[in-house]
Amino acid sequence: MKTLLVLCVLISSERYAVGGFCKSHRNSLPHCDMDREKTDKVLCTGTFNYSFTSVTKLKTLVICNVLQVEYDPRLISKFQHLYRFTLIYSNITHFTHPFPEHQHLQILNLTRLELTHINVEIFRDLRHLKILDLSYNKLKTFGKHHSEFLPKLEQLYLRGNSFDCNHDFKWILGKRNGKISLSKKVVDLVQVTCSVNEQSPGKPALVVMNWMKSLDSECPHRGSLVCKCNLDNVVSPPGEQSLVPVITVNCSYMGFTALPPKLPHNTTVLILNNNQITDVSPLLNNTWYQRVSDIYLDNNRISAVDQLERADWLSSFRVFSLRGNNLTTIPTYAFDHAFERNTKIAKVYFGNNSWVCDCSFTPGFQELLRKYSPLIYDIKDIRCAVAEYDSNSKEVIKGLALVSICRDPAEFPLSSWDILNIILITLIFTIYFKLIYDYWIYKTTTKLPWVATKIP
DSSP states (O other): OHHHHHHHHHHHHHHHHHHHHHHHTTTSOSEEEEOSSOTTEEEEESSOOGGGGGOTTOOEEEEEOOOOSEEOGGGGGGOTTOOEEEEESSOOOEESSOOOOOSSOOEEEOOSSOOOOOOTTTTTTOTTOOEEEOOSSOOSOOOHHHHTTOTTOOEEEOTTOOEEOSGGGGGGGOOBTTBOOGGGGBTTGGGOEEESBTTBOOEEHHHHHHHHHHHHHHOOEETTEEOEEEEEEEEOOTTOOSOEEEEEEEOTTSOOSSOOSOOOTTEEEEEOOSSOOOOOTHHHHOGGGTTOOEEEOTTSOOOOOGGGGGOGGGGTOSEEEOTTSOOOOOOHHHHHHHHHHOSSOOEEEOOSSOBOOSTTTHHHHHHHHHHTTTTBTTGGGOBBOOOTTOTTTTOBGGGOOHHHHSSOTTSOSSOHHHHHHHHHHHHHHHHHHHHHHHHHHHHHHOOOOHHHHTOO
16 A cells, blocks of 8 residues: 555656646657656657667656657667656557557556557557556546556546546446456546536546446336337436436337336336327326436327326427327317417427318317427328318328318208398399390280280
8 A cells, every 4th residue: 555655656656747848849859858866767758769768677657749740669678677658649540459468567658649549459568567557548448458457557547538427437336247347457447527418528438338338227127028218318408507317218119008107217208109099198297207308109000199188298309209109189279279379389290180171170189380480390191081082181291171071072052041041142133134135026026915805
């Protein structure tokens, strides 16, 4: 323990000295200087001057401001007494060879480089290494397989990297078969961050990986089939410093006949397409669904959603999709009232259902579609049900004329009173024109009409 504390003090003091040298010589020509106080310490900028290979007792070597992206670490084999090697503030993205076997090297500082990937066997011959500093690089992955050749490793620094938050990074949670896990050796474990996606970098790795661990145990299943649960993002609500996970649960094509009774905590998106679900009442009375923003229930067997009239969820959802179900009507007033109160609503899908087109339902439904048409993304797929001898069959509901909706296409277009009026008008015009004709005949021939000659 005493040795470890001494090493920590050395690392801290060394960082300040190295940082000052490297920054002050950032634009200098490549050269090396021997430390004035320590003749066993050499600091180089740009490259290593091989004239210093004569310093056989060299214990500390610092190289910084290297412009090349490749680096060959076999240089250290020339210094058999080397205790500490620091490669810092450089453009190095990868090493051309593994580090050579070394009996005395105990501290390896590879910080503030451009490393994006480290080969698994890069440290295989550094069996006496006690401290490894990989902080402030661009590493995407690092795991126990990178350190399995380092039996004496006591300290590991990883902060400032761009690790991916995935299952390969779960080792940081520790607890590996009773042995001292690699996570226990990470000195800056609390400061280690990982990225869920490119838009959300630098989230606390311990927090995120604990969420992922819980997600695996809470993911819904049906028999041996397990849904796909994914941590999509980690966000901070407006005005808050706390982090909230954005979780998608996809249970499509799994034969569900009902909505899962329980969901992972903080589920944001639920996809249950292509199942056999008939009932949506859990949206009304199951508390696990109250914070779900997006629900997709496409291609199920839902025939009614009347129970949603009393659901608070309808006034707070973001996306709701009911495409390809057995819906014929919905409570339009309830949906209209809920949509008006919903400040989060973004997308609604009602297409590919067998909608009733009659005078009692369609006018109100049509008004709903027109009022919220910017939010209803499949409005051209919302059509009247297929019906024989119905002129509105498969017609887009939004564009239907009321006169075609509120009239039975099979009914004769004229009533009996209309027919009687037409007959009377026809008789009146016939008599009128007959009188004019008879008058004209009498004037031209002085002959009376035939009917007049028969009158006594």
